[in-house]
Amino acid sequence: MKPYKLLFLDIDGTILRPDHTVEDSTREAINSVQERGIETILATGRPIHEITDLGKDLNIHSYIGYNGALALYKGEKIFAEPMPVKNVEYFIEVAAKNNHEIVLYSSTTNFFSSLDSPRVKAFIDTFDLQKNAVFTRENIDDILGITIITNSETDNTLYTLENGIHFSQVHVNGMRHCFDVIRDKVNKGVGIQFLLNRLNIPKESVIAFGDGMNDKEMLSTVGEGFAMGNAHEDLFQYAKHKTTSVTESGIYNGLKSLGVID
Secondary structure (H helix, E strand, C coil), X not given: CCXXXXXXXCCXXXXXXXXXXXXXXXXXXXXXXXXXXXXXXXXXXXXXXXXXXXXXXXXXXXXXXXXXXXXXXXXXXXXECCCXXXXXXXXXXXXXXXXXXEEEECCCCEEECCCCCXXXXXXXXXXXXXXXXXXXXXXXXXXXXXXXECCCCCHHHHCCCCCXXXXXXXXXXXXXXXXXXXXXXXXXXXXXXXXXXXXXXXXXXXXXEECCHHHHHHHHHCCEEEECXXXXXCCHHHCCEXXXXXXXXXXXXXXXXXXXXX
């Protein structure tokens, strides 16, 4: 077995099943790699302030959140890349024009265009978000990530994206009309590479699991990238390996195939 050092895990559709629970086999797999000295890090589109309880539950204390815009390593802020104000203003303007809702994530709060919209309430319920408020311009300098809640799975075409920005469709049932705003130079892969450089760890010693298109850079950056069996169909081309689904011991089976766990 190679001397693996780090394991990066996406959350929704990778660790968490559709009912927001974690399989026993997933817990067993994470515990086993930690016992073998492999450090586990959550790498997610979610805001970090919403996932620390899950981290504590799994004995994980390092995070790359907001699709790579903020990284905390053992409590230390490694980097933070807020979104340029002009980009934030553009998405707010176009969302309002097209009767879309918008989520703007700061380091402490999930700011919504409205808290009364049924679409927003469904979004909050689906992701079990706790720290929510209505957006005001005084928070515009601290926006680390954005999700657009549109009216259909094709409404993302109503936005004109400048070079260096693209959409990633949210890969969760019932939320495919939602799109994360991803910056080409601020994503999970860039965040992981920054951390590997800081820790002087080669990518060959790194494993990652993901299921959404916001995981493509992450899976391409590490030595052993796994797409979950339930992954977006376009993600498989970026992964070295395919494992079973989140409800069929995907993380456990993937790690077992590498000989990391028995």
